[in-house]
Amino acid sequence: MNWHLLPLSEISQLLNTTPSGIDAITASERLCEHGKNQIEDKKKKTIVQMLICQLSDFMILILIAAAIVSGIIGDLTDTLIILAIIFLNALVGFIQEYQAEKAMEALKKMATNYARILREGKTMDIPTYNLVPGDVVVLEAGNVIPADIRFFETHQVKVDESALTGESNNAEKNSDDLPKGNYALGDQVNMGYKGTSITHGRALAYVVATGMRTELGHIAKMLQTEETTTPLQKRLADFGKRLSVVILIICTIIFFIGWLRGESVMTMLITSISLAVAAIPEALPALVTIALAFGAKKLAKNNALIRKLPAVETLGSVTYICSDKTGTLTLNKMTVQEIFETSDTKYTAVFEEKNRLLHAMALNNDVSKGENGNWLGDSTEVALVQYANDKNLNRAELEDTLPRIAELPFDSKRKCMTTIHQIQNTTGEIMVITKGAVDVLLHKLNADQNLHIPEFECKVNEMAEKGYRVLGYAMKTLSSLPENLDSNEIETGLTLIGFVGMIDPPREEARQAVLQCKEAGIIPVMITGDHKLTAKAIAEKLGIISSKEDLVLTGIELSVLTQNEFINIVEKVRVYARVNPEQKLRIITALQSKNHFVAMTGDGVNDAPALKNADIGIAMGINGTEVSKEASHMILLDDNFATIIVAVQHGRKIFDNILKFIKYIMTGNSGEIWAIFLAPLFGLPIPLMAIHILWINLVTDGLPGLTLASEPAEANIMKRQPRNSTESIFSKGMTLHILWVGFLMGIVTIGMQAYAIHVANSHWQTMTFTVLCFSQLGHVMAIRSERDSTFKIGFLSNKPMVGALLITVTLQLMIIYVPFCNEIFKTQPLTMYELLLTLAVSSTVFWAVEIEKWIKNIKK
Incomplete structure (x- = not known):
């Protein structure tokens, strides 16, 4: 229902209510019909x-x-x-x-506990969950609006809707009917929404929607969706399915080959099963968890709190960052950027030379100072007073010389505020200072200035094109204070003294972050509830818009596009202005349909559905609402957009390290399979016992492999494009590496076996087992970097790996030389010559991989 477009008389008929409210019986019936005014949970899993x-x-x-x-x-x-x-x-x-599940609970907490209402003309306080459509709510400054409402009586009402609409300015409300048309949520000035708060004034309003029918309820429904699957989860699921089929086929082949060669069925069954266990990377989920936890710990030190571990890796695959503007890319603090003073000198005698505008800025406001010395009041007025104060115009001192004796408060119909001041050392003369929208002030000027209106309009347009919110100041003197303060009389014949251009300025660090995003192949997009011109100006300053092909789209323009039309242009849009929560979700979905991984940043309730449904949702820790934090995957503790870049780097590094682990463990498993598969073909016995395979799989594979999570980032990590979301984890040559290095490992192993059988028959299996173990340790050192030599990155640059290698070598030597272990693992002590020989032979794999990297670097 478009309540904002209906006249009040029709609304009261539809709701069967009056300005005095409904009766108790009607309220009870409606409570049964509409349900309680609270956010409902989806059916929770046990x-x-x-x-x-x-x-x-x-x-x-x-x-x-x-x-x-x-x-x-x-x-x-x-x-x-x-x-x-x-x-x-x-x-x-x-x-x-x-x-x-806590996201839903946070939404519930946004509602006030009690609401003041009128029923049959009597004022009473009731629990907000008992509100029904047709109730009349009584609101004043400090109240949280308990349901969606339509104002029918307002007195200078301002509402903080930033959490819902994304606008940093308080919204001025009135009870007037709106002309027919499409209105964004922030433009529905006769409506109030559940969860927003009254910052100024008082009002009466009809309740038009409660519970899940409110705008907050619609957001709750959008939050009640399944979690998105991360790139890593998708790739590991695909990896696991493929791996299980390959393992089954290979183990079956090996079983039959051994059986046909005369090995016992039980021996081959145990060997095949052992090989199957070896081929399954049991440590992979643990490595992923450890790598993500390690990354999360690092990120916490860099002001990024990870709520869901897979988000760390997801950051490394992000191709789009859709960022809320207010408080994320900007400071969420209105700031005076430019002032323009007219050349008219009519009132310079009252003020110091060329300080008329600054005096007006300091005097015409309702700002006060708190106990801690901070300015208190409307964000726009605070910015104006702060600017004047920074220019050494102290408001308190000015009011001693120009005390305020009367005022005409701001009115959304007049779009002006006027303060009246006594001019000291005169015979009762008073000064009138008016502040307001420029288009309104230009119609209130004296005849002398009317000729300059085109010049003034030109200057205003120049400021507006920069995205500034422009306010005008005008003044005049009166011989005495009129008995009747009539705005039509007082606010006429004014002299325009100047304009002030204001904006919520971009964060300085955000500019550099946007540049780094682009260098890393990530496209930043601004999504805001602000007006198109302001959003475009901020985007240009930040570098988000950098060419004529970059589009700016408003919520209304987006609403008339079909899904196919929107998908066709979504990759060209860099700024979305005046959008609602459903449209934010639509933007995320459209980008995901083009195979993009999307990060969404935000701080308001209106951002929560998009945060939850994005591949990674990033909430603001300082200014963010509890709902946005609970719906997110990651929280920026410093509200700094630049922190995301640090997180992206960590995400890419972690995914790289997980891929290195997969490469390491699968190559080792490949080596074991090749060795067992090839040995019978060369007339050799099965080279390894089941317990040897299990030892290699759990100790040699696991311990050094896990330390790959500590590997430093590659030098070019933030200069390359994000990993293609459709790529398999075995792309970019990994499959080839696993096969050829695994084959080399298998050949080296059975080569050692063949030599040892002829030279040291009793020790051949121990030597074979040791060569395979040490070959894998050489391999893990060589794959620490995709392109750089191990000698270049340094053997000590990953200290946990050094420790893991020492522990693994020590354990392997214990198996060889401790009698108790000899019995369990069926090994024999090696001579010094045999041990050194196994070390030399096993180093073949290390040198082969180093040569592979050297060849790749030559081809670059």
């Missing part, structure tokens, strides 16, 4: 359902199967380790899902 959901992930199912297989083999330790990994991931996922 704790059991949440846990089952976490355990049904495809990769987790593979791990469960691996645990069962390990149990069948008889390795209880391995089974317990895998189950611990499953439990850890399920717990983390459960906590994240549980916390996501």
Whole structure:
């Protein structure tokens, strides 16, 4: 229902109410009909359902199967380790899902507990959840509006709607009917919305919508959607499915080859099952969790609080950052940017030379100073007084010489405010200072200045094109204070003394952040509730708009576009002005339909649906509402847009490191498979026992692999394009690397086996086992960087890896030389020559990968 377009008489008929309110019986009936005035929750999952959901992930199912297989083999330790990994991931996922439900609870808290209403002409306070359509609410400064309302009586009412519309200025409200047309939420000046607050004045209003039918309720419905899947989750799910099929086929082939060569069925069954367990990267979910937690800890030190761990990685894949303007790209503080003083010198005698405008700015306002010395009052007036104060015009001192004796408060119909001051050292002469919209003031000027109106309009347009909100100041003197303060009489024959251009200025650090975004292949987009001209001016200053092809679209223009029409131009739009919450969500969805990963920043309630449904939602920690924080994936503790760039760098680094781990563990598994597959073809026995495979998989693979999470970022990490969201994790040569390095690892292993069988027959399996272990350690050192040599980045640049390598080598030497371990792992002590030989042979893999990087650098 377009309540803002209907006349009050029709609204009272539709709601069957009067300015005195409804009776108790009607209220009770309507409460049954419309329900309570509160935000409803979607049906929540039980704790059991949440846990089952976490355990049904495809990769987790593979791990469960691996645990069962390990149990069948008889390795209880391995089974317990895998189950611990499953439990850890399920717990983390459960906590994240549980916390996501808090967004709805935060919405509920936005409503006031009690509302003052009229029923049958009597004033009473009732719980806000008992409000019904047709109730008459009594509002005054400081009240939170308890439902969606239509004003029918207002007295200088201003409402803070910034959390809902994104506008930093308080909205002036009246009870007038609006002409037919399309109005953005912020332009519906005769309406009030649930959750916004009265900052000035008093009013009476009809309740027109309650509960989920309010604008806040519509936002709540949009929040009640499923969580988006992160790029990593999508890729790992695809990886897990492909891997399980490959493992099954390979293990079946190896089983039959060994059986046909005469190996016992039980031996080949245990070997095949062991190989299947080895091929499944049990440590992968743990590595992902550790890598993300490690990144989250780093980000917290850089003022970015991660609420949902996958968000860290998602940042690395972001292609668009859709940013709210107010408070995010700007300071959320109106500031005087430019003043223009007219050449008229009629009243310079009253003030100091050329200070008429500054005096007017300091005197014509209702600002006061708080106990802490801060200015209190309307944000626009605070900015004006602050500017004058910075120019050494103290308001308190000026009022001693020009005391205010009367005033005509601001009125949305007049669009003016007038203060009247006694001029000291005169015979009762008084000064009239009027502040207001320039188009209104130009019709109140004296005859002498009317000739200069085109010149004034030219200057005003010049300021407006810069995105400034322009206010005009005019004055005149009277011989005495009129008995009847009639605005039509007092606010005429004025002399214009100047204009003031104001704007909520962009953050300085945001300019650099926008440039870095573009260098990293990320497109910044501004989404705001502000007017088109202001939004465009800010975007140009920030560098968001940098060419004629960059489009600016208003909410009304967007509303007339079909979805296909919008999708066709969405990649060209850089600024969206005067948009509502549904449209923000539409923008996010349109970009996602073009295979973009979208980050959305915001601080208001109106941003919450988009924050929740974006690939990553980023809320402001200082000025952000609780609803926006609970709906987000990440919170900026310093409200600094530039912090996002730091987070993006961390996100890219973490994803790189996860890919390195996958490359490491899959190459190692590939080496094991090649060794077991090729040995029979060369007439050699199965090179490894089941327990050797499990040891390599859990210790040699796991411990050094996990330390890849600590690897520093690549040098060019913020100069490259975001990773294509449609790419497999095995793209960019990873599959080839896994196959050829794994094949080399397998050849080196069975080469060592063949040599050892002929030279040191009793030790051949221990030497083979050790070569495969040390080959993998050489490999993990070599893949620390995609292109830079290990010697260039330094062996000590990742200290946790140095520690992990020392521990792994020590454990391997214990298996070789400790008698107790010899019995468990079926190993024999090696001579010094044999140990050094295995080290030399296993280094082949390290040098091969280093040569591969050297060749890539030559081809660049």
